[in-house]
Amino acid sequence: MSHSTVRPAPRSRLITWLAALGAVTALLLGSPATSVAADTPKPPSGPTVSGPEALIRGTLQPDASPPGANDWQCRPTAAHPRPVVLLHATWSNANLNWITLSTWLKNAGYCVFAPNYGGEPGVPFKATRHIPDSAREIARYVDRVLEATGAKQVDLVGHSQGGGVLPRWYLRFEGGTNPADPAHNKVRRLIGLAPSNHGATASGLGTLTTELGLNQTVSLVAGQAYADQMVGSQVHTTLDRDGDTQPGVDYTVITTRYDEVVTPYHHQFLKAGPGATVRNILLQEVCPQDRSEHVSIAYDSNALQLVGNALDPAHAQPVSCRFSAPLLGG
Template identity: 80%
Template structure:
């Protein structure tokens, strides 16, 4: 049964206008194009190798999947028996968020799926709706992936909202897991890049809007997902009441000390409960020169190797640390 909170006021159409202005501005300024460290492997065709490039392309084609994703004829092989479902962050879409990781996973032999959720078709900035509503979207999508591929379980990889409070809500309240019989879980692994697990303060901005009682007003423009992700929100208090994890799920958190959105960054970390495992990783403890922050961690090749290792721990490989910069990645 769904655990439903009261539905909030619908978000404003101002997001459509703002996305258009952002796209025009980005193109006018000539954001950086595709770039990658010289020693990186040759990327698959269609790969977008910088966050700004993906932002522009995803704004102009907000409903297009990233390269490598949404092949509904894909059947998992024995080496990688679980499809990977990529869940984008708030105010992005699948193309913006996953144009580097999706083709990498496809080339590694995974069936990859990347839904757009929490927003209207044609609107670039998605994942703005009430998080329990978006979780029900993801529940339907995962069921569709399982039916199409014949797989018994999926692995989830998400960024920000998509790696934190959204999939945790789905796992607990929307059928993603079966606590009484974890072998029947629909999800085996949840890997979060800068996940919003225990709320955000947005470097103090969210604390200010919360203390001033402005979150409902801000959410009229920014979407209900803004208020839902603030520290102390009703969504968080409802979700956290039952602990951080679900039995039978392996959780991996990949955080950066330079996160400016889900702050303080240790709010991203999870505590394992009964029958679950958790690995909390601060990327600078592995690659000290990594300067990725909340946005660029989705385009960070060091983080991507950690994702590959978490998906297939039996064949984990060392992280060959490369420079990854703020906003751009690497």
């Protein structure tokens, strides 16, 4: 079920969202948030919204909070003492990316927060700015969450850029961890869905633009985060120089063999350094029938159950595997 190798190859979302646009259909549901987190520890569960439905909702309401998120009156409980901060992918937004997981986590008793970062208000496709700049945004946001909730630490859950290079940069360079005293880290867990940990190739398209010297040109349209996430970028070179992890952080990587953006998929995996733990999970080794790819993993009930287990390993439950389709989830 787990792997422990590491190397480059993770993400950029532009290509995948262009494919997803052709699959658009229906409407989207949400459930209301409550202001106090429940005490009963249980795995996240509930209805799953499809990728196309989420795309409609996120495009029409790009600055809205996903259901259950950003209740600034929420106070963590003994069962779930750390707020969960959800970090969306490139060319996405919080409402689009987390319509399902945010609801699940709120219903399970977590305080859930989901910022929009790396983009302008009113623009649906965010997380396109220079990744170190976005990491500073996240640093300010996490500080606000800690102050509002009174918690000592948060857990981060991210998709693609939001689960890989962005939070890793924040942990290393923008105050997310304290290597001299890991007990004072601001982050306890980082859980990445199809994370861009070591650079993307987009099934070879990114390799082509890199070899042709076109990454900065593409970034004029796609945003600087495109160039930043390509294999061999200055951001990745700087970030990977001293290893994959930070002391005191528990890392979980959840990936799919059908990922078409962060390729090859096994380059998403991390290698644990001193004082850190890593679990690398290939989704198809848990649920062989799962066909989710880079986009639909965020709407895949199997993957989201694994997120719930990683957040609360003491109450981990077997995954009730369902069929999950490319672009749609399930």
